[in-house]
Amino acid sequence: MSEEERVCRRCLLLESGKDGIMLDIRRRIEKLSEKEKASPDVYSSRLGECKKCGFLADGTCLKCGCYPEFRAAFKKQKCPANKW
């Protein structure tokens, strides 16, 4: 496996170099209503749990296939492994 193909374990999108996807996710999050959106504190706490989670690889949750940076932005979403 080459250096470029290496999977970044416990990396969020922002850290895995997938800037295009992250930009798209930011735009989608900006369009959410305040009613839909998790508070900044909740969002940050959720992503903190993801960073410690063995299912996180290259910015993707291997438990459900989502991008945690997007899933965590929704007030009503839950972690598929009940970590948040």
Ligand code: SF4
């Ligand atoms: S299982 Fe939960 S805590 Fe782990 S990466 Fe997925 S969403 Fe985050």
